[in-house]
Every structure is written in C-alpha cells, then in structure tokens.
Amino acid sequence: MDRPTVIDTVKGEPKERQRFVFKQLLKRKNVVDLLGLLIPVVAFSFAPHFYSNEILLISMMIYIALAQGVNVIYGLTGYLPFGYVGFYGVGAYGTSLAILDLHVAPEIAIVIGGLVSAILALVLTPLLKLSGSYFAIATLATAEALYALIANPSLKNITQGPYGINIGAVYSSGGSYVVAVVLLGLSILTVVVIKRSRLGLALRAIRNDPVSASLSGVNVVLERTKAWVVAAAIAGLAGGVFAWTITIFYPSAVFDISISVFAIVFALFGGVGTTFGPIVGAVVLYGLYSYIGVTQPQYFQLIFGVIIVIFVLFLPKGVAGIANALIRRFRMRTIREEA
Amino acid sequence: MAGYMLEVEGVVKSFDGFKALNGVNLSVEKGEIVGLVGPNGCGKTTLVNVVSGIYRPDMGKICLDGKDITHMPTHKRVLHGINRTFQVPKPLSDMTVEENIDLAWHFGGKDNLARSSVLERTNLSETKYKVASMLTAAQQKRLDLARALATNPKVLFVDELGAGLSPSELSDIATMLKEIADTGVALVVVEHLLGFLESLTSRVVVLDAGKEIFEGRLKEAVKDERVIEVFLGG
Numbered sequence: 001m002d003r004p005t006v007i008d009t010v011k012g013e014p015k016e017r018q019r020f021v022f023k024q025l026l027k028r029k030n031v032v033d034l035l036g037l038l039i040p041v042v043a044f045s046f047a048p049h050f051y052s053n054e055i056l057l058i059s060m061m062i063y064i065a066l067a068q069g070v071n072v073i074y075g076l077t078g079y080l081p082f083g084y085v086g087f088y089g090v091g092a093y094g095t096s097l098a099i100l101d102l103h104v105a106p107e108i109a110i111v112i113g114g115l116v117s118a119i120l121a122l123v124l125t126p127l128l129k130l131s132g133s134y135f136a137i138a139t140l141a142t143a144e145a146l147y148a149l150i151a152n153p154s155l156k157n158i159t160q161g162p163y164g165i166n167i168g169a170v171y172s173s174g175g176s177y178v179v180a181v182v183l184l185g186l187s188i189l190t191v192v193v194i195k196r197s198r199l200g201l202a203l204r205a206i207r208n209d210p211v212s213a214s215l216s217g218v219n220v221v222l223e224r225t226k227a228w229v230v231a232a233a234i235a236g237l238a239g240g241v242f243a244w245t246i247t248i249f250y251p252s253a254v255f256d257i258s259i260s261v262f263a264i265v266f267a268l269f270g271g272v273g274t275t276f277g278p279i280v281g282a283v284v285l286y287g288l289y290s291y292i293g294v295t296q297p298q299y300f301q302l303i304f305g306v307i308i309v310i311f312v313l314f315l316p317k318g319v320a321g322i323a324n325a326l327i328r329r330f331r332m333r334t335i336r337e338e339a
Numbered sequence: 340m341a342g343y344m345l346e347v348e349g350v351v352k353s354f355d356g357f358k359a360l361n362g363v364n365l366s367v368e369k370g371e372i373v374g375l376v377g378p379n380g381c382g383k384t385t386l387v388n389v390v391s392g393i394y395r396p397d398m399g400k401i402c403l404d405g406k407d408i409t410h411m412p413t414h415k416r417v418l419h420g421i422n423r424t425f426q427v428p429k430p431l432s433d434m435t436v437e438e439n440i441d442l443a444w445h446f447g448g449k450d451n452l453a454r455s456s457v458l459e460r461t462n463l464s465e466t467k468y469k470v471a472s473m474l475t476a477a478q479q480k481r482l483d484l485a486r487a488l489a490t491n492p493k494v495l496f497v498d499e500l501g502a503g504l505s506p507s508e509l510s511d512i513a514t515m516l517k518e519i520a521d522t523g524v525a526l527v528v529v530e531h532l533l534g535f536l537e538s539l540t541s542r543v544v545v546l547d548a549g550k551e552i553f554e555g556r557l558k559e560a561v562k563d564e565r566v567i568e569v570f571l572g573g
C-alpha cells in the first residue's frame with residue numbers, strides 16, 4: 001500500500017476533538033434534543049396519575065413513535081411512505097402470532113414484531129429505487145397487498161384471516177403502558193442518535209445531492225436502506241404495542257391507511273428533520289382529534305389531507321421551522337438593537 | 340501496461356443512439372498532469388462521468404492501478420481512488436464547507452488525513468463555517484476539489500475549473516493543481532484555455548466526436564492538421 005498521501009498527517013487532532021465534543025454538548029441543539037427526549041418520557045410516565053384514559057395516552061405515544069418513524073424515512077431521506085401502516089400491521093400480527101404460536105412473553109413478542117417488520121423492509125428495499133410519488137404509491141399498494149394477504153380467509157389457520165386476533169389472555173394494562181413509554185423513548189432516541197451519527201450526516205448529504213454524496217464515498221443505497229429498515233422496525237414495535245394494548249382486533253384496524261396519513265400529518269405539521277416537531281404534531285393534532293374528531297371523523301380526514309398538501313408544498317419545515325424562523329428573526333432584532 | 344494509474348480502453352457511451360463516446364482511450368501515469376481538450380460536445384464531461392461511475396459504459400474497460408473498475412458503483416470507485424470535480428459545481432449546498440469536507444473525510448478518506456489541510460490547499464479556510472450555497476461559483480468549484488482531495492484520490496479529473504477566472508486566479512489554480520500532482524496524484528485537466536494547459540501539462544489528449552484524435556505535447560497539437568481542422572473548421 002504505497003498510496004500517495006495528498007494530505008499531511010494529523011497534528012494534535014485528539015485534543016482538538018475533545019474540545020470540539022465539549023463545545024458540541026453545550027450547543028442549543030443538544031439541549032433541545034435532550035429535552036425532546038426527557039419531557040415526553042417523564043410526562044407520559046406520570047400522565048396516568050392525572051388522566052385516566054390510558055388507551056388514549058398509549059395511542060398518543062404510538063402516534064409519536066410512528067411520526068418519528070416518518071421523520072426518519074421522510075424527514076431524513078425524503079421518501080414519503082403512504083403505506084407506512086403496512087409495517088405497523090405486520091408488527092401487530094407478528095407480535096400476536098408470536099404470543100399465540102410461540103407462547104413468548106408479550107414484551108418479547110413485540111420485539112419479534114419489530115424484527116419481522118424490519119425484515120419485511122429489507123425484502124422491500126427495491127421500492128427505494130422509485131422516486132417521489134411513485135414510491136408513495138408503491139408503498140401504499142404494498143400495504144394494501146399485505147392487508148389482503150393477512151385478512152385472506154384461506155389463511156385462517158395461520159392469521160385467523162378476516163376474523164381477527166384475540167390475545168386477551170395476556171392482557172395487562174400496566175404492562176402495555178410501560179412498554180408504550182419505552183417505545184416512545186426509543187423512537188425519540190433513535191432520531192436523536194441517527195441525527196448525530198455518521199448515518200445522519202450521510203442521509204443529509206444524500207438529500208442534498210446523491211451524486212455528490214456518492215463521490216464523498218457514501219453508499220447511497222445502503223444508507224437509505226438503513227433508514228428504511230429503522231423506520232419499519234419502529235412501526236413494527238408500535239404495532240406490537242397496539243396489539244398488546246387492545247388484545248382483540250380485526251386486520252382492518254391495523255392496516256388502516258389513515259394510520260399512515262395521521263403519522264405523516266403529525267410529523268409534517270410539527271416539522272420533519274427535528275426531534276421535537278413530530279412530538280408536538282402528534283400531541284397537538286391527536287389531542288385535537290380525540291377531543292372533537294371522534295364524533296366527526298370525516299372532517300378530520302379532509303382537514304388532514306389539506307394539511308399534507310399545504311405542509312409538503314409550502315411549509316416543509318413545519319411548525320418547528322416557523323418557530324425557528326421566528327427565533328432567528330427575534331435574535332437578529334436584539335443583535336441589531338444592541339448594535 | 341506498466342506504470343499507468345488509469346487506463347481507459349475503447350469506451351463507448353450512447354445516449355438514445357447518439358455515441359457521445361466512440362471507443363475512446365486514455366492512459367494516465369502517477370503524478371502526471373494530462374490535459375483533455377476538444378470542442379464543445381466532444382464528450383469530455385461524458386468521459387469524466389463514465390470514469391467516475393455516474394454513467395455506465397456500453398462497451399470498453401476502465402482500470403485503476405491495474406484493477407478493473409468498469410462495473411463498480413461510484414462510491415466504491417471513490418474508495419479505490421478515483422474522484423472528480425464538476426463543470427457546474429455540485430456542493431452539498433445546505434451543508435457548511437466544513438460539513439462537506441467532514442463527510443468526504445468520514446466516508447471516503449483515510450484515517451490519518453487532516454481535514455483542515457484540505458481547506459488550506461484549496462484556499463477555502465476562511466469559508467469553513469459558511470453554508471456551501473453562499474459561496475461564489477469559483478469557491479464552489481474549489482469545494483468540489485477539496486471534497487475530492489479529502490477522499491485521498493489516486494486519479495483526479497478536474498472539469499473546467501478555470502472557466503470564468505481572472506489570470507491571477509488561474510495562476511493560483513495552476514499552482515494548486517501542480518501541488519496536488521506533486522503528491523503523486525494522476526491529474527486529468529479538462530480545459531478550454533490552452534495557455535493555462537501549456538504551463539501545466541506534460542501532454543494533452545484531443546477528443547473529437549467521442550474519440551481521441553491526438554495525443555502528445557500541446558505545442559505539437561496546435562500544429563496537427565486534424566486538430567486544427569476540428570478547432571477551426573467545426
């Protein structure tokens with residue numbers, strides 16, 4: 001290996017690095033991420049003491065997790081996954097069947113559900129060759145196909161077909177609540193970790209320009225696949241948590257496209273690419289939906305559709321983007337006034 | 340065979356039946372600076388794209404340091420030591436200059452390389468914390484160069500780096516490129532400015548219609564009948 005060295009060897013790099021890491025820790029961005037992780041986890045841990053509808057709280061946590069999954073796949077790579085619910089449904093079924101057939105503990109079954117979804121995502125990586133709306137539609141079709149397969153009466157002996165799942169024997173409201181909080185924390189932590197990892201840097205670069213990214217040595221297909229599989233695993237785990245919470249459900253309940261739509265709307269509304277955005281989006285909009293929407297869901301579907309269009313076209317950075325712009329403007333003004 | 344860092348043999352590349360490259364050959368030695376010239380549309384940029392893996396050739400063979408890389412994806416070629424700049428610069432525009440370099444260093448570089456020196460060598464130190472989209476076009480071209488250098492290339496293609504630059508800027512670029520070649524990099528410089536190439540290159544390859552028509556010193560090239568015809572008669 002007598003490879004010519006274009007650049008000189010490092011001098012004093014480790015020290016420079018230490019100082020760099022320390023400076024990084026004190027940055028506003030890091031504090032924001034830490035709060036983005038701690039506030040929701042603490043709040044949802046104590047919420048049942050103040051609010052008794054645990055199912056609603058679990059649903060909200062599931063939606064935060066799904067919105068963070070959308071954040072990973074859409075926010076970091078630009079692929080809009082309308083069929084994201086497919087991984088959720090498969091996770092719910094993977095979990096339930098692991099409980100029924102393998103007789104494992106629900107917590108382990110949920111991990112299996114997440115793994116099954118991750119493996120499915122690996123199988124489906126050719127979808128990533130499609131771009132833009134082709135990808136969105138192809139994932140939608142895939143989710144529908146998975147639903148048709150699982151709900152097929154001829155698979156009754158394996159999936160119970162259209163008759164649905166019953167894992168009532170393992171019902172545990174306390175247990176599923178704890179697992180939901182873990183899911184919540186895990187999904188947020190995933191985004192935080194990815195964003196500051198090499199993977200996060202690579203994904204940002206790919207979004208900027210895939211050709212320049214590959215000329216920097218980035219394996220574009222591999223890095224996108226990683227994000228896709230991670231997002232799928234989050235949805236699978238979320239589906240598993242749902243299955244254990246509800247214990248009795250029809251396949252239509254876990255393959256409902258509006259679950260994808262909700263997750264996307266929450267993520268977009270709050271702001272993809274940020275840690276806080278999808279959390280805020282899910283809490284605000286799902287809260288609002290639960291408050292008014294349950295009685296008149298048709299209006300919410302319409303409103304959410306409009307929100308998707310507006311945010312994708314005009315406000316790609318969501319509420320977080322607006323907040324950031326306001327903060328920046330405010331700062332500029334204070335700087336100008338000081339000067 | 341011996342000694343060539345890069346060997347391109349009989350490469351053909353068509354777009355909808357139009358042969359942009361028509362059996363082109365090119366060999367470059369370690370530390371050598373070769374000029375690649377020819378009229379607009381003769382296939383210079385296409386050749387750079389094929390060598391860097393952006394396009395796959397329809398026919399032909401590309402070897403780097405004796406290894407066949409014809410069917411390798413771009414990022415693997417980068418790891419094996421090929422890189423290039425773009426005629427229209429292609430920075431990662433939402434990222435800072437530093438982040439652009441960090442990325443190439445992390446994914447394409449070798450552990451014992453210093454990132455900071457790449458910016459010094461390309462005269463971009465002052466722009467370190469600027470977002471790449473805020474740079475001037477000339478700076479963005481140098482950022483392409485810095486990004487390529489951060490991957491420690493063996494062979495580097497530079498596509499019209501000098502276009503639109505003042506004479507003093509051009510001489511800075513020439514010095515910059517010479518320093519890069521002095522470290523052993525095989526450089527291919529695509530350029531229209533013959534004066535610039537005269538001072539820089541040991542030999543030039545003249546392309547016409549996707550095929551080399553002359554190879555040798557620039558002084559002889561300007562006396563060659565076919566070369567004169569292509570440049571003046573076209």
Ligand SMILES: Nc1ncnc2c1ncn2[C@@H]1O[C@H](COP(=O)(O)OP(=O)(O)O)[C@@H](O)[C@H]1O
Nearest residue numbers: 354355359377378379380381382383384385386
């Ligand atoms: N992606 C492409 N699709 C179709 N035609 C192309 C493409 N890239 C290059 N060409 C054609 O190939 C020929 C060579 O182009 P190019 O390599 O850019 O020339 P040069 O860099 O020498 O000016 C031109 O006729 C150009 O129109």
Ligand SMILES: [Mg+2]
Nearest residue numbers: 383384385426
């Ligand atoms: Mg060109």
